[in-house]
Amino acid sequence: MTSNNTELPIGSLRIGLFTDTYAPQVNGVSVSLQMISEGLKKRGHQVTIFAPRFPGYKDNEPNVMRLPSLKYLNNPPIYVAVLGTPRSTWKLTRKHFDVLHAHSPASVGLLAYLTASTKRLPLIYTYHTSITDYTHYIKFIGNTGIIKYAAAWFSKASTDLGDQIIVPSPKFHRLLLNQKVKQPITVIPNGIDLSMFKAVKNPGALRNRLGLGPDAPILLTVGRMDPEKRLEFIVEAFDLIADRFPNAHLVFVGDGSARKQVEEKANVTRARDRIHFLGMIDRADLPDILHDANLFLSASTTEVHPISVIEAIASGLPFVAVQDEAFEGMLEDGRNGYAVPLDVEKYADVLADLLPDRERLKRFGEHSLALSEKYSIETQVRSLEKLYLEAILQNWRGSLFKRILPRQINQIPTRINRVIRAEIGKLIPRRRK
DSSP, rough: OOOOOOOOOOOOOEEEEEEEEEEEEEEHHHHHHHHHHHHHHTTTTTTEEEEETTOOOSSSTTEEEEEEEEEEEEETTTTEOOOOOOOHHHHHHHOSSSEEEEOSSHHHHHHHHHHHHHHHEEEEEESSSGGOOOOOGTTTTTTTTHHHHHHHHHHHHHHHTEEEEEEESSSHHHHHTTTTTOOEEEEEOOOBBBBHHHSSSTHHHHHHTOOOOOTTTEEEEEEOOOOGGGGGHHHHHHHHTTOTTTEEEEEEEEOOOHHHHHHHHHSSSTTHHHHHEEESOOOOHHHHHHHHHHHHOOOSSSOOOOOHHHHHHHOOOOOEEEOGGGGGGTTTTTTTEEEOOOHHHHHHHHHHHHHOOOOHHHHHHHHHHHHHHOBBHHHHHHHHHHHHHHHHHHHHHHHHHHHHHHHHHHHHHHHHHHHHHHHHHHHSSSOOO
């Protein structure tokens, strides 16, 4: 007999991953996809990634197919795939897959749906982003009521194109249920390479870079610097406590469309000399930066299941955030940090109470480490494998049923047809002449 924990061999699957955002862009989706792709390949699967072409960038991976694109935004640069070009479409339709997995609802996601429909393949769709929270990126009309209504409709309609829906957090499971999405929904949390964030290559790298001693408290935030992240809120909160902690420093890692506004906000505070903007950094250097910090911060309420937070808690950092369901499972209030109302004074008070308590910071960091254990990339990849197989089998059964049923109906003898019609005729009252 085999153990219940023994994994059954499933062979090599041919998987197509479709995304509107990928390297060299750095965000949660692109980082997650790179890890998923590597994880699936390590498990013996063949993976092809379809993404918009990014001028001047050359992929190091042989399994990435770039689609013709047009620039949509300048800062940060965002390119949107142009569909329907004969060469790319022909090349795509000649490839063979077992399952397709879309990670965005826009142009490349639509291509995934059209390909799945044409080739009769199962389509998985991961709902990474609440579309209604990002309408401000639509120039001029993004915040109008009609656009928000249209975004809600598009969110449901595009999600229902998938045969199976994945959400990274219970927050989005509830969101899609409220939107009355019809397709089956599975929660598969994001995962990372936990071992990468438990080790430190260059201890003190961040402190040496900023010229800080070992006792200077460092408050850190990592990620895209865009309006929905509310980074100016964090600057305001830090400014409120700056006088009480004259050796504390606030560090921002990342870049984006709101960076200039955040820097301008920081420059008019009393603590401007202690607020640092590192910009984009090499991902390989991130563990060293995280391990040098004392506290990880977030003020966003538009997160799904942020990779940056998983990396922070896997590095043993306590975590203070504005209350949001996205942090469910990552943040346990009073155990590894605090979830605070969207009130800058209350947020500042929590920071002021926690920062001087070294014993509590240590205890919170240890609990962060424990919470991070469930977010490994290996667990995420195995969950994806299971769902891919279920979708393939479901698709195969459905196709078989569609092929067999018409044939069976046509084989019903004519005499039986006459009997059925006669019996039905007895049930229908005859018209009087």
